Amino acid sequence: MDDSTTPTNFIRAIIDADRAAGKHQGRVATRFPPEPNGYLHIGHAKSICLNFGIAEDYAGTCNLRFDDTNPHKENQQYVEAIEEDVRWLGYDWDDRLFFASDYFHQLHGFAVELIESGKAYVCELTLEETRDYRGTLTEPGRDSPYRGRSVNENLDLFARMRAGEFPDGSKTLRAKIDMASPNINMRDPVIYRIKHGAIHHQTGEEWCIYPMYDFTHPISDALEGITHSLCTLEFEDHRPLYDWTLDNISTPCHPQQIEFSRLNLKYTVMSKRKLTQLVDEGHVDGWDDPRMPTIAGLRRRGYTPESIREFCRRIGITKADNTVEMGVLETCAREDLDRSAPRAMAVLRPLKVIIENYPANVTEELTAARHPKDPSMGSRTLILEREVLIDREDFREEAPRKFKRLVAGGNVRLRNAYVIRCERVIKDADGEVIELRCSYYPDTLEADPESAKVRGVIHWVPAGHAVAAELRLYDRLFREPYPDADKDFKGRLNPDSLRVLTGCYVEPSLAQAEPGSRYQFEREGYYCVDTVESQPDRLVFNRTVTLRDSRAKMQTRQPAQLDGSTAVG
């Protein structure tokens, strides 16, 4: 194991110790067990990287297992989306794709086994009564009046539950453990419930009784020979039930459940229930909305799998609850995209520049590197012509010296091209600048920028050959760092989380840009061609991240910081 790439953690320490002791003959088998009731989010990525990462590092295996015991909320679309997301993150389960529903017959058999050994009974308390009998954290529960049923009566009733004789909610199968246990999970938990009318995405209408998660999970783990069953901290109090289940039935092995803390991110929510509401109520544009913390949303936004894996590596695995800054995720994206994204020029707020001493009806092809530090990416062709577009923010009539862009009467270099000088400013009747008349210095293509006394470097596109584009700039989905803090999380949505810039232009070399391809728009940020709405004649780009973290505390927003000489490359 390479410690420089995989920081160790308490789970790896447990595995190391188990292997040293020869437990499971040194074998390591993990699983990632999503419930197909929504899309995966960045929190799941933490669990995926942990489970698949451990399997990789210990030459073990990691199964993908759908935990599909609740047919009312689950469906095939989610199954497929989850498989796509895990694969996209770079992990492979080979032929080890499982469904908890694969085990419904075996689970049923184990339930019968529990009944036969007097450790489970059919209970007829209603949901409310069951709750009432369960007691509280400070008071013990009371035994159900059905607890003393004979084995035969229980076997008969359970068989009839399965045969569909009883309506939903009228009966449950419960484990007979201890109604006085200080752990409420051990107070005769329900292990089977009746659910009529559901069409399960794997088993169809075969079953009208469904096993509960706490019964299904340990048995599924054991049947698959899982050695270390890694889950989040909310299951810590369920561990005694996990162990009880495996101790009281004849499964082949007894995996060890180990809990770690969930990932929470500031300014977003991370529960599928809440994300489902955002989708269903139209607060976002689907599960893959680029503002969503889902894997599909991050992918559409332009995040790379590498950056998400790096993020998971950096946050590490502990038992301490914490909420990570969005900036950590963004930094991982920036670092990866700085390395991997080809450069291009895009003008967000176009201002026309006419180069008066440049001939009309002539174009000139210029060559620019795709990446300043990676020659292997090759070069692209820029087209220069008499009319070009620059960004309005790169021009001021008058500005202090530190404004390293174009001013009236001043020089600036067009990135990868010539130095121009602003001769005249054309305004409309309202005094708004609508056009600049410039001249260029023909001998400055190769020359040292210093020699032509340029203030800075700005990006541009050729007015006649640029490609029209819409740019979508995203901000945080929520206005507050802990939108979960009270019930009304939807009241905390950020109304400005999406800003659409139309009328933008990108350089001609992007005319054929593939959906999903990523670029650094020089001096502007990292962008990705939208995979859903982009058209060849109307490109749509999503801004993945800005070039630098404008929210970082030490940074002041000086215009000089937008200067080309530091931002480019």
Ligand code: ATP
């Ligand atoms: P949610 O609460 O978002 O609905 P869940 O835990 O119900 O999530 P599952 O599909 O059951 O979602 O999760 C599959 C696996 O991913 C589980 O092992 C779970 O512990 C883990 N997981 C879910 N959310 C997070 C998170 N925020 N951080 C780390 N692991 C997570």
Ligand code: MG
């Ligand atoms: Mg769950």
